[in-house]
Amino acid sequence: MSLAHQAYKELYNKEPTKELSLSYSGHFSAFNANVQYTKTFMKFRLSTQWKTISEEIQKGLIQSLLSRIKPVQQTTTNMDLYEKFHKNLSKYTPSIQSDPELEESFNSINEQYFHGMLDKPNLVWGQPSTGKLGSYEYATNTITISSIFKNQPQLLNYVMYHELLHKKHQYITKGGRTHSHTTAFRQEEKKYKTQDIEQQLSTFLAKHKIKKFLKFW
Ligand SMILES: [Zn+2]
Incomplete structure (x- = not known):
């Protein structure tokens, strides 16, 4: 067999x-x-x-x-x-890929929120997407961040924080389904120090979509 x-x-x-x-x-x-x-x-x-x-x-x-x-x-x-x-x-999986801007963001978030305890994953820029802002892939230990956050250090840090929480919390599997945004995850996510960061992020995304729209015309 x-x-x-x-x-x-x-x-x-x-x-x-x-x-x-x-x-x-x-x-x-x-x-x-x-x-x-x-x-x-x-x-x-x-x-x-x-x-x-x-x-x-x-x-x-x-x-x-x-x-x-x-x-x-x-x-x-x-x-x-x-x-x-x-x-x-x-x-x-050895960590090899990186980028100075992403690395700076990683170092700062790791110091501020994780006592510098997280090891550095691969850090890469992805497509300039306003839908998928970032992702963390366990198998290759890679954080990919939408390139709309280039030169946006405040917002980049927040997305970096979210992806590093994925690295820290891993995920749980129930009946074959994967859950990564657990209650514990969401609670820790709320500890982000910039209170209005979600608001800043949605304003930025809205502006970005309009800019793209105008360019199209
Ligand atoms: Zn997520």
Whole structure:
């Protein structure tokens, strides 16, 4: 029985109705993976790095992918193993990418709010998006911040704070769903020292959208 087959059977307690396959691909970065599926088959593709990882954890990854397609009430031991592994990944991924403006913001927020205890993640500018302001990716330990915040140190610091809270709080998984904005997260987020920062942020975003709109005309 193949690993994918085993994973399926142990997750749903029945034989799969589709053809399952598993392959390793060098096209993915870090520990990424995905699943493609149709009515007749499911193809799991894992990055080549996964080859060196215990099959028990790989099984957990496959089950986590499966549960996104067809949710389950209870997680398996393998899924819990995979989740632990995933949370720890960022500790093993060396931090390399950075940018002076982002680094300054990181250092200042880390000092002010985290007693300088957080290790520096990769810091990169993203697309100039007004929708997605920032993100933190655990697998590669990377904070990406919308480039509309270039030369906006006050607002940049606030978005940096939010993303660093993600790094600190990690996330919890319930029934295959990921929750990252937990109550504890939101409470700590409110401790930001600039009281009207949310207001400043929405004013800035509104102006930015108008500017983009005028440019378009
Ligand atoms: Zn968030």
